[in-house]
Amino acid sequence: MTRLEVPARRLEAQALTREPWLRAVDLNLDRGELAVLRGPSGSGKSLLLRALADLDPRDAGSLRLDGVDAREVPPGRWRRQVRLVAQRPPALAATVRGVLDLAAELAGASRMEVPPGLAEAQPVARLSGGEAQLLALWSALRGPAEVLLLDEPTSAMDPELAARAEGWVRDWARGGGAVLWVSHDAGLAARLGAREVSL
Amino acid sequence: MTTAPDIGPVGLGLAAALIAGHALTSMAFQLGLGRRLVVAAVRATVQLLLLGWALERVFAAQxxxxxxxxxxxxxxxxxxxxxxxxxxxxxxxxxxxxxxxxxxxxxxxxxxxxxxxxxxxxxxxxxxxxxxxxxxxxxxxxxxxxxxxxxxxxxxxxxxxxxxxxxxxxxxxxxxxxxxxxxxxxxxxxxxxxxxxxxxxxxxxxxxxxxxxxxxxxxxxxxxxxxxxxxxxxxxxxxxxxxxxxxxxxxxxxxxxxxxxxxx
Incomplete structure (x- = not known):
């Protein structure tokens, strides 16, 4: 059973602004489980995801996957297993194909197909917010992740595309992965059949 | 091989006069660089003369x-x-x-x-x-x-x-x-x-x-x-x-x- 747990009841992450961010967190995610994380803006949802991906230093709490402490896993491997998808994905290559090839290279995966609605040669700099989110989510779903940390991954998508994306994530979790999805959408947990966690 | 003629105090003074052209520019266009120019020119003079003096000694010591x-x-x-x-x-x-x-x-x-x-x-x-x-x-x-x-x-x-x-x-x-x-x-x-x-x-x-x-x-x-x-x-x-x-x-x-x- 895959469990992403923070058993210390408190995770202390330090934001880049050096503001100490304190919040009691006790979060367990089981394999195949979908959880929607909700909370007001500024409550630290994105910071929690960053901390879980081990992108921010923390001086307390503990973080484990299948009982193995994050500190015992090489950082690159941890982040491939516990994969963060940002709300505003940065342009990582010039074209859609470039981003997919880069994602495949880093994931150790085979060549990734182009997501529906996008073309290989499309310049990443000119993608809309929703298209950029589609590309990021699409490549993350095709990597070796065991846990997906999704930071409002469909916030800029049109409703139809967002609905399709929700379906892909649900299918992915059925394959045994755990998902923590940050969202302001009150109906999302019900649509996904997910547990709701509040900050 | 000929060696370079030395620049005496008078020559150095005449060289310094060249800086006056820079000072005039600063004044004419109100660049406000006058003070900085004087400080920089004095620093350059002191640093280079000191360097020459020090190097003479280091060269002599071998x-x-x-x-x-x-x-x-x-x-x-x-x-x-x-x-x-x-x-x-x-x-x-x-x-x-x-x-x-x-x-x-x-x-x-x-x-x-x-x-x-x-x-x-x-x-x-x-x-x-x-x-x-x-x-x-x-x-x-x-x-x-x-x-x-x-x-x-x-x-x-x-x-x-x-x-x-x-x-x-x-x-x-x-x-x-x-x-x-x-x-x-x-x-x-x-x-x-x-x-x-x-x-x-x-x-x-x-x-x-x-x-x-x-x-x-x-x-x-x-x-x-x-x-x-x-x-x-x-x-x-x-x-x-x-x-x-x-x-x-x-x-x-x-x-x-x-x-x-x-x-x-």
């Missing part, structure tokens, strides 16, 4: 330890100056910059003295110190440019870098494009100046050697050696400082630590 001491001191000052030219700083960066400065310039200078000039003794102060000075002065630029590009890039491209880290990339992979850009920024000026040297300008050292009564052919070959040494020192120094800066701004868990960066 002591390798003294030569090494002077070269190290020059490297330390250059390291400080390179760091001063960046917009940001981080703990440990001063030491890294000084080490990059000293390491690259010592290595290239020693190679030049031993392999290229093949003089006896190889550490002779009248060759070692001016050559080290030429290399330092130019490497300083490259190191400052490379360091500044790295620090600025880590900050402005943090989204891209952390995006790659989140995908499992190592810091080296996540900063590959940034390091390439920084090294290009650091080394491009010397590449550009090599391409036009001798057409647009006669470089300072060659001018000095010719004024000092040297053979222009020999002066040209010396200048070529110095240019290549500068190019090599700049590249080496830039690589050292860029990689050190990257190492200092990632922690043992391969996290980008912009919190270690502070504006100057």
């Amino acid at each position: 002591q390798p330890v003294l030569v090494l001491g002077v070269m190290t001191l020059m490297g330390l000052v250059a390291g400080r100056e390179a760091l001063r030219r960046t917009t940001h700083t981080a703990p440990g960066l001063g030491r890294a910059t000084t080490l990059a400065m000293l390491g690259s310039s010592f290595l290239v200078t020693t190679y030049g003295l031993v392999a290229v000039l093949d003089a006896e003794p190889w550490w002779a102060p009248e060759r070692a110190i001016p050559i080290m000075g030429m290399i330092l002065g130019n490497t300083l630029n490259g190191i400052a440019l490379g360091l500044d590009a790295t620090l600025k890039g880590l900050e402005s491209r943090s989204g891209e870098i952390e995006g790659l880290l989140a995908m499992g990339a190592s810091p080296a992979r996540a900063t590959r494009a940034l390091v390439q850009d920084a090294l290009r920024t650091a080394t491009l000026p010397i590449v550009n100046s090599m391409a036009v040297v001798g057409i647009v300008s006669i470089p300072g050292m060659m001018t000095g050697q010719i004024l000092g009564g040297g053979d222009p052919g020999i002066a040209a070959r010396y200048q070529l050696f110095i240019l290549f040494a500068i190019a090599s020192g700049t590249a080496l120094g830039a690589v050292l400082v860029v990689l050190s800066a990257r190492r200092l701004l990632f922690d043992d868990r391969e996290r980008l630590r912009l919190d270690r960066l502070s504006p100057r």
